[in-house]
Amino acid sequence: TKQVQRAIKSMRLAKDDNGYFLIDKTKEDLSLDREISIILEKTDASFQSLQDVETLFLKIDADSRSYLASLFAKSSHLNRLFITIIESMDGLVFLTKDIESLKSALVELGTKDAEIENIEEP
Numbered sequence: 001t002k003q004v005q006r007a008i009k010s011m012r013l014a015k016d017d018n019g020y021f022l023i024d025k026t027k028e029d030l031s032l033d034r035e036i037s038i039i040l041e042k043t044d045a046s047f048q049s050l051q052d053v054e055t056l057f058l059k060i061d062a063d064s065r066s067y068l069a070s071l072f073a074k075s076s077h078l079n080r081l082f083i084t085i086i087e088s089m090d091g092l093v094f095l096t097k098d099i100e101s102l103k104s105a106l107v108e109l110g111t112k113d114a115e116i117e118n119i120e121e122p
Contacts, residue, residue: 053083054099058106059091068092081105 013021014030022030039045060068069085069092072078081102086093096102107113 048083050083050095052097053095054097056082056094056096056099056102057088057091058094058111062089065092078105 008021012027013023014025014027016022016030025033065087069087072082072085072092081098082094082096084095086095094102
C-alpha cells in the first residue's frame with residue numbers, strides 16, 4: 001500500500017474540496033475553474049437567447065478592424081444596437097435584434113451599402 005500511496009502522490013492529482021482525487025483535471029485546471037467561478041459569481045453573467053438574433057457582416061480592412069470594433073463597443077448610442085461584435089478575417093460580424101436600425105446607423109456613419117451584408121442562416 002505504501003507503493004500505491006507513493007505512486008498516487010507522484011501523479012500530483014488535483015483534489016476537490018472534499019479531498020477526493022480528480023483524475024480528469026490538473027491542479028492548473030482546478031485553479032482556473034475556481035478563478036472562472038469567482039469571476040462568474042462577481043459579474044452579472046447570464047445566458048442570452050439568440051433565437052431572434054440576426055447577423056450582419058461589415059467588410060473592413062484588417063488594419064482598422066480591431067480599433068473600429070473597440071470604438072463601436074465604447075459608443076453609447078451604437079453599442080445598444082448590437083449584442084456583440086465578432087472580428088473575422090474579412091471584417092466584423094454583428095449579432096443584433098434590430099438589424100435595420102444597425103444598418104441605418106452604419107450607413108449614416110459613412111458605410112457604403114455594398115459593404116454591409118446580411119448573413120442568412122443555413
